Structures are given as structure tokens and as C-alpha cells.
Amino acid sequence: MLLKTIIVVLFIAVLISLFSGLNFLVKDLGNSKRRLLVALGTRIALAALLLGTIAYGIFTGQLGSTAPWDRKLHPDATRVSPQTAPPPPVPAKKPE
Numbered sequence: 001m002l003l004k005t006i007i008v009v010l011f012i013a014v015l016i017s018l019f020s021g022l023n024f025l026v027k028d029l030g031n032s033k034r035r036l037l038v039a040l041g042t043r044i045a046l047a048a049l050l051l052g053t054i055a056y057g058i059f060t061g062q063l064g065s066t067a068p069w070d071r072k073l074h075p076d077a078t079r080v081s082p083q084t085a086p087p088p089p090v091p092a093k094k095p096e
Contacts, residue, residue, distance in 0.1 A: 017043040
């Protein structure tokens with residue numbers, strides 16, 4: 001649960017950095033290029049941390065996919081009911 005919280009916080013921080021860069025680009029009258037580059041660098045660093053955190057979660061098994069289109073990757077998850085045993089073989093008749 002802690003890992004998912006960290007992922008959500010990093011994602012929100014990336015969005016905040018994105019909109020602050022947009023604000024610097026559109027409304028800033030001062031040294032906007034410098035502040036815009038700092039916002040871009042921050043966003044790149046946060047995105048790298050986010051991807052690294054997701055990769056760590058997948059590697060350790062704390063994150064996984066339960067999407068229906070991933071059933072080919074997880075064939076054990078597709079079984080709804082246990083398989084029934086095959087019927088017993090029919091004994092062959094002896095020739096008379």
C-alpha cells in the first residue's frame with residue numbers, strides 16, 4: 001500500500017510540475033526561460049523516479065496486472081472451475 005501511495009504522490013508532483021512549467025511559459029514576465037528549464041528538469045527527474053518506482057514494484061511482485069487482456073501471460077488466473085478427470089477407458093472386447 002505504501003508503494004502505491006508513493007506512485008500516486010509522484011504522479012501528482014509530475015502534474016504540478018507540468019502546470020507550473022505551463023504557467024512560466026504563458027504568464028511569466030521575468031526570467032521565464034530559466035524557470036521553465038528548471039520546471040522541465042524537475043518534471044524529468046520526477047518522471048524517472050515514477051518509472052523507477054513502478055519498475056521496482058513490478059520486479060518485487062508488489063504490483064501486478066489483473067487486466068483481462070493479460071490472461072495469456074497468466075494462464076492460471078483464467079481457470080474458473082477445476083478440470084474434471086477424463087472418463088475411464090472402455091475395455092476392448094475379446095474376439096470370439
